[in-house]
Amino acid sequence: MTAHRIAVIPGDGIGTEVVPAGLEALQATADRFGLRLHLDTFGFASAAYWQRHGTMLPADWEQTLRGYDAIYFGAVGWPAVVPDHVSLWGSLLQFRRTFDQYVNLRPCRLMPGVRSPLAGREPGDIDFVVVRENTEGEYSSVGGRVFEGTDRETVLQETIMTRVGVDRVLRYAFDLAARRPARHLTSATKSNGISISMPYWDERVAATAGRYPGVRLDKYHIDALAAQFVLHPDRFDVVVASNLFGDILSDLGPACTGTLGIAPSANINPERDHPSLFEPVHGSAPDIAGKGIANPVGQIWCGSMMLEHLGHPEAAAHLLGAVEDVLALGPRGAPLTPDLHGTGTTAELGHAIAERV
Amino acid sequence: MTAHRIAVIPGDGIGTEVVPAGLEALQATADRFGLRLHLDTFGFASAAYWQRHGTMLPADWEQTLRGYDAIYFGAVGWPAVVPDHVSLWGSLLQFRRTFDQYVNLRPCRLMPGVRSPLAGREPGDIDFVVVRENTEGEYSSVGGRVFEGTDRETVLQETIMTRVGVDRVLRYAFDLAARRPARHLTSATKSNGISISMPYWDERVAATAGRYPGVRLDKYHIDALAAQFVLHPDRFDVVVASNLFGDILSDLGPACTGTLGIAPSANINPERDHPSLFEPVHGSAPDIAGKGIANPVGQIWCGSMMLEHLGHPEAAAHLLGAVEDVLALGPRGAPLTPDLHGTGTTAELGHAIAERV
Ligand SMILES: CC(C)[C@H](C(=O)O)[C@@H](O)C(=O)O
Ligand SMILES: CC(C)[C@H](C(=O)O)[C@@H](O)C(=O)O
Numbered sequence A, B: 001m002t003a004h005r006i007a008v009i010p011g012d013g014i015g016t017e018v019v020p021a022g023l024e025a026l027q028a029t030a031d032r033f034g035l036r037l038h039l040d041t042f043g044f045a046s047a048a049y050w051q052r053h054g055t056m057l058p059a060d061w062e063q064t065l066r067g068y069d070a071i072y073f074g075a076v077g078w079p080a081v082v083p084d085h086v087s088l089w090g091s092l093l094q095f096r097r098t099f100d101q102y103v104n105l106r107p108c109r110l111m112p113g114v115r116s117p118l119a120g121r122e123p124g125d126i127d128f129v130v131v132r133e134n135t136e137g138e139y140s141s142v143g144g145r146v147f148e149g150t151d152r153e154t155v156l157q158e159t160i161m162t163r164v165g166v167d168r169v170l171r172y173a174f175d176l177a178a179r180r181p182a183r184h185l186t187s188a189t190k191s192n193g194i195s196i197s198m199p200y201w202d203e204r205v206a207a208t209a210g211r212y213p214g215v216r217l218d219k220y221h222i223d224a225l226a227a228q229f230v231l232h233p234d235r236f237d238v239v240v241a242s243n244l245f246g247d248i249l250s251d252l253g254p255a256c257t258g259t260l261g262i263a264p265s266a267n268i269n270p271e272r273d274h275p276s277l278f279e280p281v282h283g284s285a286p287d288i289a290g291k292g293i294a295n296p297v298g299q300i301w302c303g304s305m306m307l308e309h310l311g312h313p314e315a316a317a318h319l320l321g322a323v324e325d326v327l328a329l330g331p332r333g334a335p336l337t338p339d340l341h342g343t344g345t346t347a348e349l350g351h352a353i354a355e356r357v
Helices: A015-032 A047-053 A061-066 A084-089 A092-098 A163-179 A197-209 A222-231 A243-256 A297-309 A313-328 A346-356 B015-032 B047-053 B061-066 B084-089 B092-098 B163-179 B197-209 B222-231 B243-256 B297-309 B313-328 B346-356
Strands: A004-011 A037-041 A070-075 A103-109 A127-133 A143-146 A154-162 A184-189 A216-221 A238-241 A264-268 A276-280 B004-011 B037-041 B070-075 B103-109 B127-133 B143-146 B154-162 B184-189 B216-221 B238-241 B264-268 B276-280
Touching: A004 A015, A015 A037, A015 A070, A015 A297, A015 A313, A015 A346, A070 A092, A070 A297, A084 A092, A092 A276, A103 A243, A127 A163, A127 A243, A154 A163, A154 A197, A154 B197, A163 A184, A163 A197, A163 A238, A184 A197, A184 A222, A184 A243, A197 A216, A197 B154, A216 A222, A222 A243, A222 B243, A238 A243, A243 B222, A264 A297, A276 A297, A297 A313, A297 A346, A313 A346, B004 B015, B015 B037, B015 B070, B015 B297, B015 B313, B015 B346, B070 B092, B070 B297, B084 B092, B092 B276, B103 B243, B127 B163, B127 B243, B154 B163, B154 B197, B163 B184, B163 B197, B163 B238, B184 B197, B184 B222, B184 B243, B197 B216, B216 B222, B222 B243, B238 B243, B264 B297, B276 B297, B297 B313, B297 B346, B313 B346
Parallel strands: A004 A037, A004 A070, A070 A276, A127 A238, A184 A216, A184 A238, B004 B037, B004 B070, B070 B276, B127 B238, B184 B216, B184 B238
Antiparallel strands: A103 A127, A103 A264, A143 A154, A154 B154, A264 A276, B103 B127, B103 B264, B143 B154, B264 B276
16 A cells, blocks of 8 residues: 655644644554555744745745645744734645635534533534635735825725636535535525625525535525524534635634634645645644643544545544544543643643544 | 604514614603604615615605714615615615714623523623724625626625725724723734735724723734634623624624624714614514514614714613613513513513613
8 A cells, every 4th residue: 555645734833732743643543544654744834934034935835745645734823923914825825725725624513522612502513514615705815005105095905706716616515515414505695795796606506506406505694694603503514605704604613612722624625636735723823832732633633634535534533533532531531631621731632532543 | 952853764574573662662761861852764775665666765865864863773685575785785885885884883792681602601791892894895896797607707896995994993993992991902803814905904903003002902813703702702892893894793792692683783973974873783584574573672772872872871871771671580570582582572572671761
């Protein structure tokens, strides 16, 4: 069996702390299932790299990363050193676009042993996945300023949606919904207020729906949908959203499941002509970085999503099962991190999960 | 004492149900405080008007409404008859722009007797106000489509921020924060992903902050902020946001306080050169319209905000106090509506509050 080639990019802040824990659990799973992983670690896409080189990435980054089957990513961003929009547009957002990772998949699941901030919610009540468009929409860098420094100063920023870009992510979301037991897709819109791009989104949703008669479809305006995530999170199965709306919903969803620390995400190129990238939803978290208390579960769960993507669904399920088993022990039975009301460290929790594997 | 001239626009759906309840409580308060209100009711800005006239508003609407001190508004939108973006851009969003109601003020408060969906939250834990920019930003109608019907189909929609537009709402928010005991302002941004307009927003926030050394300022990206509303709603006092972000946060906030049914909003022209407009946050709610079970509290609370704006803070506080007193009785002691776990009707709850006044 040939080895999967994985590029590991820890990045900044807690990214550098959770990645080792993630790799330990990943390697344990690979060993158990006889999979060979070839891991190369890169220091670029970090504030440290920026300080040495004045750029986030080496000139040949694209060629370098193209040689890998997947990218295992921590987090990037350290605003004290480099402004966020520079570090992010210079790395993560570049990767998503250059490698056409047009689906950002973000499962939101209330796990056993994790307390939801929502009253009375139990594991099983919250289990949906956000499918976020990941390459266009509100995240364009097209626009600019005029009349700078005067009272007429005006700033324009373009939202850009394309037929190709919208349709492909919608198809992915419908396909995913069609494969799940509930067969339910919710589209996030705001066509009552955002009067050009969002009615277009709705139109394409309606056009695509015709091909999926077995999928129950509904739509909510983003304001109402955010409210529903809190009031009725049990009503959702697959939620498809534009780049910005998906970003918001995929932080809000995990918050409803107790902590952002456990939420994974996959930046997927479904055609597999470029590597996909797996990163936890939490960022570099400067506020807790360096303390060794970051929750590694999001990063570990990313390993499970990566194994699935690489064609090993059993290994993926096994790793996620180990995560669930350890979380279910609760803060008394397992070294859970402070965000899970425990006193464990990143390394301890990562180790406990790797052991369980 | 001269009478205040109020234009009443019930609009669509539950708007037509909650407005009478709102007026009963408003009139009771006016009587008690010896205030004279001159109320004129208009049928435009509704689907019924659209069906008869093919437009949402009469040609002379602007002149007509300019003659009033305030507009007491229900809700507009009935998608089965007229598409939302037509009805809303043809009425409510027109009013906000034409009358330069550039501040949309939306209090989020956990009221006594109301159960929060957030575990363990008590009245007093959630009490903040969202200041939403209300005339520009993401809600522009500038943009369009090219290459229609082909694979190259591309849709552009402009976000437009102006120095004047951003600065004035920021000043309002800082002024408001400076007057409140906590003196804390949170700015909603997304400058890590939305790379032109949101860094500009941050810049103007920083520039304005210099004039308010007494106000503690922080900023969150909208994704993280949405998560914080659920995880730590007690951390907020005044939250200032762009048009779209304010829209999302001011539905999410009320959801965290138990029900959108109690949330009011004020579309304010601070210079008072045009009438301000007071409307509940909930919309026309076609799903429950016609059943007489809509919660009138949002509409009644709007009356309190309107009295405050018209220069009667004591009457405003008294009306809000009556609302709190009745809600505190709970579903056993008062005819609370189903969203508050009671079995009361719109009219019964409105009447109970008017009596209490
Ligand atoms: C109906 C809609 C256009 C409106 C808005 O988005 O402004 C509403 O959601 C609101 O918050 O007042
Ligand atoms: C860091 C930021 C640019 C990024 C995004 O908004 O896409 C992050 O919030 C995410 O969700 O991956």
